[in-house]
Amino acid sequence: MNKVLLGLLIGALLGAIDGGTAWFTPAVRAQIVGIVFGSTLKGLIAGVAAGIFARKVNSVPLGILFGLAVGFILAFLVAHYLQHGYYFEIILPGSIVGMIVGYATQRYGAAPVPATR
Amino acid sequence: MKFISDSALERLRDAAEAPDLAGTRYRLLERIARGGMGVVFTAEDENLKRRVALKVLDVPATDGDLANRLIREARVLAALEHPGIVPVHDVGTLADGRVFYTMKFVEGKRLDKYIESVASIPDRLRIFLRICDAVAFAHARGVLHRDLKPANIMVGPFGEVLVMDWGLAKILRGNVSDDARVGDPEATAFEKPKESASAGDATEVSVVTGHGTVMGTPGYMSPEQARGDVALLDARSDIYSLGALLRFLLTGRPELAPLPNGSRMDKSLAAICAKAATASPAERYPSVQEMALDVSRYLDGLAVGAHPESLLEKAARFYRRYRFFILLIAAYLAMRVLILLFMHR
Numbered sequence: 001m002n003k004v005l006l007g008l009l010i011g012a013l014l015g016a017i018d019g020g021t022a023w024f025t026p027a028v029r030a031q032i033v034g035i036v037f038g039s040t041l042k043g044l045i046a047g048v049a050a051g052i053f054a055r056k057v058n059s060v061p062l063g064i065l066f067g068l069a070v071g072f073i074l075a076f077l078v079a080h081y082l083q084h085g086y087y088f089e090i091i092l093p094g095s096i097v098g099m100i101v102g103y104a105t106q107r108y109g110a111a112p113v114p115a116t117r
Numbered sequence: 118m119k120f121i122s123d124s125a126l127e128r129l130r131d132a133a134e135a136p137d138l139a140g141t142r143y144r145l146l147e148r149i150a151r152g153g154m155g156v157v158f159t160a161e162d163e164n165l166k167r168r169v170a171l172k173v174l175d176v177p178a179t180d181g182d183l184a185n186r187l188i189r190e191a192r193v194l195a196a197l198e199h200p201g202i203v204p205v206h207d208v209g210t211l212a213d214g215r216v217f218y219t220m221k222f223v224e225g226k227r228l229d230k231y232i233e234s235v236a237s238i239p240d241r242l243r244i245f246l247r248i249c250d251a252v253a254f255a256h257a258r259g260v261l262h263r264d265l266k267p268a269n270i271m272v273g274p275f276g277e278v279l280v281m282d283w284g285l286a287k288i289l290r291g292n293v294s295d296d297a298r299v300g301d302p303e304a305t306a307f308e309k310p311k312e313s314a315s316a317g318d319a320t321e322v323s324v325v326t327g328h329g330t331v332m333g334t335p336g337y338m339s340p341e342q343a344r345g346d347v348a349l350l351d352a353r354s355d356i357y358s359l360g361a362l363l364r365f366l367l368t369g370r371p372e373l374a375p376l377p378n379g380s381r382m383d384k385s386l387a388a389i390c391a392k393a394a395t396a397s398p399a400e401r402y403p404s405v406q407e408m409a410l411d412v413s414r415y416l417d418g419l420a421v422g423a424h425p426e427s428l429l430e431k432a433a434r435f436y437r438r439y440r441f442f443i444l445l446i447a448a449y450l451a452m453r454v455l456i457l458l459f460m461h462r
Contacts, residue, residue: 093456100446104442107442
């Protein structure tokens with residue numbers, strides 16, 4: 001499995017779990033479908049970005065840092081857009097999902113085969 | 118009554134054994150090993166100003182069986198140009214009639230000594246894979262080693278692994294030169310070599326024998342080799358030795374034994390050893406590459422062909438392979454639960 005596809009799958013999976021936990025917050029339970037969808041999309045974008053980064057840069061620390069940054073930015077944008085005030089509850093898990101995806105795409109997944117003449 | 122001390126006797130013996138290198142481009146330095154066929158010295162190549170290993174026969178015979186074997190060994194080595202096989206530089210006959218050849222002087226440690234400083238199983242397996250590379254190459258060139266054992270493997274200062282002592286090698290077919298083949302006692306009669314100048318190998322030889330007799334090292338030689346069934350020998354005989362060698366790398370002994378720390382060998386590795394060193398050649402790996410592939414798969418955390426896994430073993434291997442990632446996900450989920458608890462307080 002290549003790194004971009006791996007990032008996409010893990011990002012989507014963790015994003016869906018991340019969004020699914022909103023069910024435990026009664027105040028936003030009614031919007032659960034939208035939250036899960038949005039969170040999955042967020043994870044998916046972070047995963048693909050981390051996967052593409054991993055194809056270009058071969059470094060676990062940089063991959064984790066990149067995932068963290070992407071996860072943070074996306075989660076911040078979501079929290080800011082929703083205007084629920086749940087900044088901590090959205091940004092912390094979103095950033096950690098980014099870190100995990102960043103690590104996974106560096107550590108696992110097939111690197112692109114160098115072109116030969 | 119004792120007229121001469123043991124050490125003086127030893128020095129006299131060394132002096133008597135020392136070859137006369139007059140007329141060659143080599144200058145004798147010191148004796149480094151003694152084998153069944155001859156003695157290995159270090160010498161300096163005075164033309165190229167480099168140190169070489171010089172293997173010379175004990176007896177001054179150019180047309181005897183031992184001389185033929187030594188020349189054949191040099192020719193086999195010359196035909197096997199591979200980074201994992203010690204390269205031969207020269208072969209010839211000394212003024213006193215003794216056959217010799219020179220080869221690269223390897224400043225390393227024997228495998229059995231070297232692994233005392235290598236505790237990690239993966240590192241040991243990576244050394245084993247390099248041995249497999251060299252043996253697989255020799256098999257592809259139609260040569261069986263027939264004496265694979267830790268004492269015949271050298272590990273150089275930069276971690277290079279060299280398979281030494283091809284004195285018992287058997288030429289099966291094909292790519293090795295006819296000159297090398299004619300020296301094979303199981304092949305045909307030997308053709309007397311043309312006059313030449315110099316030669317050598319840097320290892321000790323276990324046993325040297327004639328046609329159909331037992332040769333090899335107990336514990337490492339295959340049952341068919343131990344029986345002297347020369348006609349039955351093929352690549353799988355070396356695979357048996359590789360199985361025993363792998364066991365040695367893992368347990369310190371060529372036969373089934375517990376690990377030095379008292380724990381049991383991993384089932385997959387034990388299965389690889391068992392499959393390689395089983396008594397029946399038909400049940401062994403058909404080629405060195407297949408055995409090496411299984412070891413590589415083990416190193417990569419994949420299932421090995423020699424050991425069908427249960428569901429539980431598959432799960433355990435999956436966990437071992439992705440342990441850090443699984444723990445990361447678990448930590449993430451735990452953090453999610455903590456956040457939920459925090460929010461609901």
